[in-house]
Amino acid sequence: MNLDSFFVKSALIPAIVQEADTREVLMLAYMNRESLQKTLDTGYTWFWSRSRQELWNKGAVSGHLQRVKDLYYDCDEDTLLVMVRQTGAACHTGHHSCFYRRLEGESFGE
Amino acid sequence: MNLDSFFVKSALIPAIVQEADTREVLMLAYMNRESLQKTLDTGYTWFWSRSRQELWNKGAVSGHLQRVKDLYYDCDEDTLLVMVRQTGAACHTGHHSCFYRRLEGESFGE
Numbered sequence: 001m002n003l004d005s006f007f008v009k010s011a012l013i014p015a016i017v018q019e020a021d022t023r024e025v026l027m028l029a030y031m032n033r034e035s036l037q038k039t040l041d042t043g044y045t046w047f048w049s050r051s052r053q054e055l056w057n058k059g060a061v062s063g064h065l066q067r068v069k070d071l072y073y074d075c076d077e078d079t080l081l082v083m084v085r086q087t088g089a090a091c092h093t094g095h096h097s098c099f100y101r102r103l104e105g106e107s108f109g110e
Numbered sequence: 111m112n113l114d115s116f117f118v119k120s121a122l123i124p125a126i127v128q129e130a131d132t133r134e135v136l137m138l139a140y141m142n143r144e145s146l147q148k149t150l151d152t153g154y155t156w157f158w159s160r161s162r163q164e165l166w167n168k169g170a171v172s173g174h175l176q177r178v179k180d181l182y183y184d185c186d187e188d189t190l191l192v193m194v195r196q197t198g199a200a201c202h203t204g205h206h207s208c209f210y211r212r213l214e215g216e217s218f219g220e
Contacts, residue, residue: 072213074209075202103183
Protein backbone atom coordinates (compact mmCIF):
# COMPACT_ATOMS: atom_id res chain seq x y z
CA MET A 1 0.00 0.00 0.00
CA ASN A 2 1.39 3.37 -1.04
CA LEU A 3 0.60 5.74 1.81
CA ASP A 4 0.38 8.66 -0.64
CA SER A 5 -2.93 7.32 -1.91
CA PHE A 6 -4.58 8.36 1.37
CA PHE A 7 -3.61 11.97 0.85
CA VAL A 8 -4.65 12.54 -2.75
CA LYS A 9 -7.91 14.31 -1.90
CA SER A 10 -6.71 16.01 1.26
CA ALA A 11 -3.46 16.52 3.16
CA LEU A 12 -5.27 15.60 6.38
CA ILE A 13 -7.53 12.60 6.90
CA PRO A 14 -9.55 11.64 9.95
CA ALA A 15 -8.32 8.75 12.08
CA ILE A 16 -10.83 7.05 14.36
CA VAL A 17 -9.14 5.59 17.43
CA GLN A 18 -10.80 2.54 18.96
CA GLU A 19 -9.86 0.47 22.00
CA ALA A 20 -8.79 -2.89 20.58
CA ASP A 21 -10.16 -5.04 23.39
CA THR A 22 -13.49 -3.39 24.23
CA ARG A 23 -14.12 -1.70 20.85
CA GLU A 24 -14.92 1.56 22.66
CA VAL A 25 -14.40 4.50 20.31
CA LEU A 26 -11.91 6.75 22.11
CA MET A 27 -11.37 9.80 19.92
CA LEU A 28 -10.99 11.16 16.43
CA ALA A 29 -7.91 13.06 15.32
CA TYR A 30 -6.24 13.92 12.02
CA MET A 31 -3.23 12.42 10.33
CA ASN A 32 -1.08 13.78 7.54
CA ARG A 33 1.41 11.67 5.60
CA GLU A 34 4.19 12.24 8.12
CA SER A 35 2.14 11.40 11.21
CA LEU A 36 0.89 8.19 9.59
CA GLN A 37 4.47 7.23 8.76
CA LYS A 38 5.59 7.93 12.32
CA THR A 39 2.65 5.89 13.65
CA LEU A 40 3.72 2.95 11.51
CA ASP A 41 7.39 3.36 12.38
CA THR A 42 6.94 3.69 16.15
CA GLY A 43 3.84 1.62 16.86
CA TYR A 44 2.33 4.55 18.79
CA THR A 45 -0.15 7.11 17.48
CA TRP A 46 1.02 10.38 15.97
CA PHE A 47 -1.39 13.01 14.68
CA TRP A 48 -1.39 16.45 13.14
CA SER A 49 -2.79 19.01 15.54
CA ARG A 50 -4.96 21.41 13.56
CA SER A 51 -5.09 23.93 16.43
CA ARG A 52 -1.35 23.94 17.16
CA GLN A 53 -0.31 23.19 13.57
CA GLU A 54 2.26 20.64 14.61
CA LEU A 55 2.93 16.93 14.79
CA TRP A 56 1.65 15.47 18.00
CA ASN A 57 2.68 12.20 19.65
CA LYS A 58 -0.46 11.38 21.61
CA GLY A 59 0.44 10.88 25.28
CA ALA A 60 4.01 12.16 25.01
CA VAL A 61 3.21 14.81 27.64
CA SER A 62 0.47 13.10 29.67
CA GLY A 63 1.88 9.59 29.50
CA HIS A 64 -1.43 8.45 28.04
CA LEU A 65 0.09 6.73 25.03
CA GLN A 66 -1.77 4.65 22.48
CA ARG A 67 -0.05 1.43 21.44
CA VAL A 68 -1.21 0.52 17.94
CA LYS A 69 -2.53 -3.02 17.52
CA ASP A 70 -4.00 -2.77 14.03
CA LEU A 71 -4.72 -0.19 11.39
CA TYR A 72 -7.56 -0.32 8.86
CA TYR A 73 -8.61 2.02 6.06
CA ASP A 74 -11.99 2.52 4.49
CA CYS A 75 -13.39 1.82 1.03
CA ASP A 76 -12.77 5.39 -0.17
CA GLU A 77 -9.23 5.40 1.26
CA ASP A 78 -9.85 8.66 3.05
CA THR A 79 -10.42 7.56 6.65
CA LEU A 80 -8.29 5.45 9.01
CA LEU A 81 -9.39 3.22 11.87
CA VAL A 82 -6.65 2.71 14.43
CA MET A 83 -7.10 -0.09 16.96
CA VAL A 84 -5.05 0.67 20.07
CA ARG A 85 -4.34 -0.25 23.62
CA GLN A 86 -4.86 3.01 25.51
CA THR A 87 -2.78 3.82 28.58
CA GLY A 88 -4.91 5.82 31.01
CA ALA A 89 -7.43 8.22 29.53
CA ALA A 90 -7.71 9.13 25.85
CA CYS A 91 -9.47 12.41 26.64
CA HIS A 92 -7.73 15.49 28.06
CA THR A 93 -10.72 15.83 30.45
CA GLY A 94 -9.72 12.58 32.15
CA HIS A 95 -12.51 10.53 30.61
CA HIS A 96 -11.43 7.28 29.01
CA SER A 97 -13.21 8.28 25.78
CA CYS A 98 -13.74 11.75 24.33
CA PHE A 99 -17.34 10.72 23.57
CA TYR A 100 -18.59 10.87 27.15
CA ARG A 101 -21.62 13.08 26.45
CA ARG A 102 -24.88 11.92 24.93
CA LEU A 103 -26.94 14.33 22.88
CA GLU A 104 -29.75 14.98 25.35
CA GLY A 105 -33.46 15.35 24.86
CA GLU A 106 -33.60 12.99 21.95
CA SER A 107 -35.44 9.72 21.83
CA PHE A 108 -34.45 7.23 19.17
CA GLY A 109 -36.94 4.50 20.01
CA GLU A 110 -36.24 0.80 19.91
CA MET B 111 -27.82 21.34 23.54
CA ASN B 112 -27.84 23.96 20.78
CA LEU B 113 -26.93 22.10 17.61
CA ASP B 114 -25.32 25.26 16.20
CA SER B 115 -22.41 24.81 18.60
CA PHE B 116 -21.22 21.82 16.56
CA PHE B 117 -20.87 23.95 13.44
CA VAL B 118 -19.01 26.97 14.76
CA LYS B 119 -15.62 25.86 13.50
CA SER B 120 -16.80 24.11 10.36
CA ALA B 121 -20.04 23.66 8.40
CA LEU B 122 -19.30 19.94 8.14
CA ILE B 123 -18.26 17.65 10.97
CA PRO B 124 -17.29 13.99 10.86
CA ALA B 125 -19.76 11.45 12.18
CA ILE B 126 -18.43 8.03 13.16
CA VAL B 127 -21.07 5.34 12.72
CA GLN B 128 -20.80 2.36 15.03
CA GLU B 129 -22.93 -0.78 15.29
CA ALA B 130 -24.71 -0.45 18.63
CA ASP B 131 -24.67 -4.13 19.55
CA THR B 132 -21.25 -5.30 18.42
CA ARG B 133 -19.43 -1.93 18.55
CA GLU B 134 -18.03 -2.54 15.09
CA VAL B 135 -17.12 0.77 13.44
CA LEU B 136 -19.07 0.81 10.18
CA MET B 137 -18.17 4.05 8.39
CA LEU B 138 -17.41 7.71 8.67
CA ALA B 139 -19.44 10.35 6.91
CA TYR B 140 -20.05 14.08 7.28
CA MET B 141 -22.99 15.96 8.74
CA ASN B 142 -23.99 19.57 8.37
CA ARG B 143 -26.58 21.27 10.58
CA GLU B 144 -29.48 20.16 8.41
CA SER B 145 -28.45 16.50 8.18
CA LEU B 146 -27.98 16.32 11.95
CA GLN B 147 -31.45 17.81 12.44
CA LYS B 148 -32.98 15.31 10.01
CA THR B 149 -31.16 12.47 11.78
CA LEU B 150 -32.66 13.58 15.09
CA ASP B 151 -36.11 14.13 13.62
CA THR B 152 -36.34 10.82 11.74
CA GLY B 153 -34.24 8.46 13.85
CA TYR B 154 -32.31 7.40 10.74
CA THR B 155 -28.94 8.71 9.59
CA TRP B 156 -28.69 11.61 7.16
CA PHE B 157 -25.36 12.95 5.92
CA TRP B 158 -23.97 15.58 3.61
CA SER B 159 -22.35 14.00 0.58
CA ARG B 160 -19.20 15.95 -0.21
CA SER B 161 -18.86 14.34 -3.66
CA ARG B 162 -22.46 14.89 -4.72
CA GLN B 163 -22.94 18.07 -2.68
CA GLU B 164 -26.34 17.03 -1.43
CA LEU B 165 -28.17 15.70 1.60
CA TRP B 166 -28.09 11.94 1.69
CA ASN B 167 -30.40 9.61 3.59
CA LYS B 168 -28.15 6.59 4.07
CA GLY B 169 -29.85 3.49 2.68
CA ALA B 170 -32.71 5.33 0.98
CA VAL B 171 -31.67 3.78 -2.34
CA SER B 172 -30.07 0.50 -1.20
CA GLY B 173 -32.45 -0.21 1.66
CA HIS B 174 -29.45 -0.41 3.97
CA LEU B 175 -30.79 2.05 6.50
CA GLN B 176 -29.21 2.92 9.82
CA ARG B 177 -31.63 3.16 12.74
CA VAL B 178 -30.13 5.49 15.33
CA LYS B 179 -29.95 4.12 18.88
CA ASP B 180 -27.80 6.82 20.50
CA LEU B 181 -25.78 9.86 19.56
CA TYR B 182 -22.69 11.12 21.38
CA TYR B 183 -20.41 14.10 20.80
CA ASP B 184 -16.80 14.59 21.75
CA CYS B 185 -15.04 16.90 24.19
CA ASP B 186 -14.25 19.46 21.47
CA GLU B 187 -17.82 19.34 20.12
CA ASP B 188 -16.56 18.82 16.60
CA THR B 189 -17.11 15.08 16.07
CA LEU B 190 -20.21 12.91 16.43
CA LEU B 191 -20.48 9.23 17.33
CA VAL B 192 -23.69 7.67 16.08
CA MET B 193 -24.68 4.30 17.48
CA VAL B 194 -26.95 2.49 15.02
CA ARG B 195 -28.60 -0.72 14.12
CA GLN B 196 -27.47 -1.33 10.52
CA THR B 197 -29.76 -3.05 8.03
CA GLY B 198 -27.63 -5.09 5.62
CA ALA B 199 -24.25 -3.68 4.71
CA ALA B 200 -22.96 -0.23 5.60
CA CYS B 201 -20.47 -0.25 2.74
CA HIS B 202 -21.39 0.21 -0.92
CA THR B 203 -18.99 -2.70 -1.70
CA GLY B 204 -21.28 -5.07 0.19
CA HIS B 205 -19.03 -5.38 3.23
CA HIS B 206 -20.74 -4.85 6.56
CA SER B 207 -18.12 -2.23 7.48
CA CYS B 208 -16.24 0.16 5.20
CA PHE B 209 -13.06 -0.68 7.16
CA TYR B 210 -12.57 -4.14 5.68
CA ARG B 211 -8.93 -3.66 4.65
CA ARG B 212 -5.98 -3.80 7.01
CA LEU B 213 -2.90 -1.76 6.23
CA GLU B 214 -0.59 -4.56 5.12
CA GLY B 215 3.05 -5.16 5.75
CA GLU B 216 3.04 -3.56 9.12
CA SER B 217 3.77 -5.22 12.42
CA PHE B 218 2.54 -3.59 15.57
CA GLY B 219 4.01 -5.95 18.12
CA GLU B 220 2.40 -8.42 20.57
